[in-house]
Amino acid sequence: MSASEGTKDVKGRKITEDLQNNSLDFSKDIMKIFNDPIHGKIELHPLLVKIIDTPQFQRLRHLKQLGALSLVYPGGTHTRFEHSLGVAYLAGCLVKTLDINQPELNITPGDMLCVQIAGLCHDLGHGPLSHLFDGKFIASTRPGYQWKHEKGSIDLFRNLVEDNGLREEMENYGLNPGEDLRFIEELIMGVEASVAMWPENRARPENKSFLYEIVANKQNGVDVDKWDYLARDAYHLGIQNSFDYQCLLKSARVCEVEIGQRNVQSVRITEKVCELGGEARKQHFPLKDNRVCEIELEKKNVRRLTICFRDKVADDIYDMFYTRYTLHRQALQHKVGFVIDERMKDVLVEADGHLQISAAIDNMAKYTRLTDDIFEEIRHSSEPGLNGAKAILDKIAHRCLPKFVGEARLKESRREPENHVKDMCRDNNLNAQHFQIYDLDMGFGIVGGNLLDNVYFYNKRDLNTAFSIQSYQVSSLKPVKFHERLVRVYCTDMDQRDAEWHFREWCRINRQIIDYHEPVSNNDNPEPEVILQMKVFNDPIHGQIKLHPLLVKIIDTPQFQRLRHIKQLGGAYLVYPGATHTRFENSIGYDYLKKKKKKKKKKIKG
Secondary structure (H helix, E strand, O other): OOHHHHHHHHHHHHHHHHHHHOOOOOOHHHOEEEEEOOOEEEEEOHHHHHHHOOHHHHHHHHOEOOHHHHHOOOOOOOEHHHHHHHHHHHHHHHHHHHHHHOHHHOOOHHHHHHHHHHHHHOOOOOEOOEHHHHHHHHHHHOOOOOOOHHHHHHHHHHHHHHHOOHHHHHHHOOOOHHHHHHHHHHHHHOOOOOOOOOOOOOOOOHHHHHHHHOOOOOOOOOOHHHHHHHHHHHHHHOOOOOOOHHHHHHHOEEEEEEEEEEEEEEEEEEOOOOOOOOOOEEEEEEOOOOOEEEEEEEEEEEEEEEEEEEHHHHHHHHHHHHHHHHHHHHHHOOHHHHHHHHHHHHHHHHHHHHHOOHHHHHOHHHHHOOOOOHHHHHHOOOOHHHHHHHHHHHHHHOOOOOEEEEEEEEOOOOOOHHHHHHHHHHHOOOOHHHEEEEEEEEEOOOOOOOOOOOOOEEEOOEEEEEEOOOHHHHOOOOOOOOEEEEEEEEEOOOOHHHHHHHHHHHHHHOOOOEEOOOOOOOOOOOOHHHHHHOEEEEEOOOEEEEEOHHHHHHHOOHHHHHHHHOEOOHHHHHOOOOOOOEHHHHHHHHHHHHHHHHHHHHHHHO
């Protein structure tokens, strides 16, 4: 064997050893590969596959990620199922990156597996309509009861483990169910890793505090959950996304960061009472042998291991939060999608007395069966007690919705927006019952403060020293405010144009509390009415497409709307998680391409 061949053989063995040391020690033939539209072909650990194949997890296939938004954005049919797979994959990527680059962190295979399981199961507790279920429905039907989907995720995860005998499976893969199940639950719920005193009963010691920042980061909001849903939502909604999580993933590194101070107690026995002095606080207790026990409390700086990023990716952190704002502004808080969500919530509230929907959160067997299918169950029910809920669903299907009047940014928040709009009604002899007023908080994810306040960085010259970056150090063009408060108004039983005029007048008069600018009219357009009648659909494949008003009337019929419930590829979504698109969006895209082809032929002939 030549010297070069011997060198190659040594390098090959070294690579193999490194892979074995940094893997979960499972051969490729038992790792399952999923084809994901966002991350490509992703491998998941066999224990995660066993969790995926349970009824509790399969339920996520029937929960849309964005609730009823697919009624506005045809491509928004993706589910919590595929999002959960994506988060599990990214959680594994991040924890493995940290382990490979910093073996001194002593991240064990068990730590890696727990983090991936938490990423997989973090959204188990979501109900129909996504965040609206726990944010508004439970608040309406069970006032005063504090329940969030994270609590539901933990309850359903416990039910999943016990119902499917997964404790033994966990042990077979080297986990300690008593300790590791608690760790997974802490990761799902999210814990404040910057507290001065690390709780003794926490499932992982203080030197592994950084693990709590991977799935649900309560410190600064930079986590793999956000990385996945930003990419996935933008892709399916057809919204441009400039944020690339790979920059953050590849530069992530754990450094020691000063997080505050805590009291440290020292005790010593002296012959006599010492004089008090300095900043330290001392207490003295006499002992039987004439000596004195002196207890001294001192403030000491607390340093803790935190995930940091290379200083050059500070712009990408801004981009991440700005992308989140863009998604909320354009889609998640869309003026029509928002009011549809509200009406769908009313459907659940109306049906709750008959179906006891809100009680399902107390019974995991019932909660496992509660999905978006509840709306079809209500629609096709012959029970008289559901007639009210069915009537609301029919109005939604025929787009008989409250009409959007306008929205304005509030400069101050001393009074509730409802009071402002009531003033408008009183001053103009309008019926306040004809208006629906909503107060929206919208921002980059953090109310108040700089986005980078709790994010730490390192530079290439010193990989182990963390520091913070101020916004002016990144660019003088970065925003100063990261949060805004909006008042949004809808009307019923009155002319929409009249309502819009009164709202604009009210905004103009109340400029001291409203950030208002006069609308710019365009009278030079030769065909304004024709353009106004064309409806724009945001398609993930073809972008923004315009359809003739006659086509829109056809689309809004029950016969056409049924296509929303017929998957384009039938049962293929059970194998390919991303195959959730429907005949509805395919039909709209087909008409658009047909019309585009005709225009192209005319152009060629001309």
